[in-house]
Amino acid sequence: MIHTLEADGIQLDFGLRSILSDVYIKCETGKITGLLGRNGQGKTCLMNVILGTLNSSINSVRFDGNMVRNASKRPDLLLYLPQFNFIPKTLTVKKVMDDFQLSPTEFERRFPEFNSRYDLKVNQLSGGQWRTLELYIIVKTPSLFAMLDEPFTHLNPIQIDNIKEFLVEEKANKGMLITDHMYSHLLDISDSVYLLKDGKTHQAKTLDDLDRLGYVRLDAGR
Template sequence: MIHTLEADGIELDFGLRRILSDVYLKCETGKITGLLGRNGQGKSCLMNILLGNLQTASNSVRFDGKVIKKASKRSDLLLYLPQFNFIPKSLKVKQVLDDFQLNYADFENRFPEFKGRQHVKVNSLSGGQWRTVEIYIIVKSPSLFAMLDEPFTHLNPIQIEKIKEFLMEEKANKGFLITDHMYSHLLDVSDNVYLLKDGKTHPAKTIADLEYLGYLNIGVRD
């Protein structure tokens, strides 16, 4: 059965500045939805609205057509990878996986660089490894959907390729909403992409679409 996460009617203002006004977003299980946008366009705000962490004048966030106001209280519905490190730094890698009821051996098989590192504290890992642990727990933990805010940041090219491969495999188990400035990686893994511009979402499929919508300026249209 395919599950859906839809959001529309979202209005968000910071003082006199309107951040979001005409947003429509649809995610489905089994698919990766990309969300692009320049800095300050409200991508992270939109994710926090979907979670119910950020209150707005009006919004409608629906899971399978049913309005859910506080998805943050339903980890079975929606998990969230924020753009910053969120694992308490004093925890060991195995403790983190145990908290999320995930098997360390499976993690080790997926990311062999963690072999024998289960007792290392997360703050002793490199930035890329720390981020890898965070991505793994959010992607692997059971839920219908997961939102990943800048998952490729802090990762080296090899780690990025591994994460892309991992996401392509795991999309069979849930739906993903991903935002990142590394648009080429995002386009590689996404089934559909939205560009957030001037408070509105615009469907985009190719680099040419992104250039047409003014997100890129690399001469694809020339």
């Protein structure tokens, strides 16, 4: 069965400044939905409105057509990877895996760089390893959907390639809404892409679409 997450009718203002005014976004299980936009356009705000941790004057967030006001309290529906590190730095990798009831063996098979690192504290990992661990937890913990905010932060090129492969594999198990400034990687793995600009969402399937919408500038002779 295909499940859906939809958000529309969102009105978010900070004082006299309108952040979100005409948004529609749809995610489906089995697919990756990309969300692009320049700094300050409201991508993280939109995710937090969907999550229910940021109040907007008007919004409609629906799972399978049913309104959900505070998805942050429904981890069976939605999990969120924030931009900042959320795993306490003093925990060991083993403790984190145990707390989330995830298999260390499967984790190590997918990311061999963690071999023999289970006794290390999280703050003893590299920034990329810390991010990989957090992303793995959000994606592998059972839920219908996951929102990933800047998942490629702190990752080196090899780690990015591994994470992209992992996300494409795991989309069979849940729908994903991903935002990242590394738009080429997002285009590589996304089944659909929205660009958030001037408070509105626009569908953008190709680099030409992003050029037309003013997000990127392509060479005139391309």
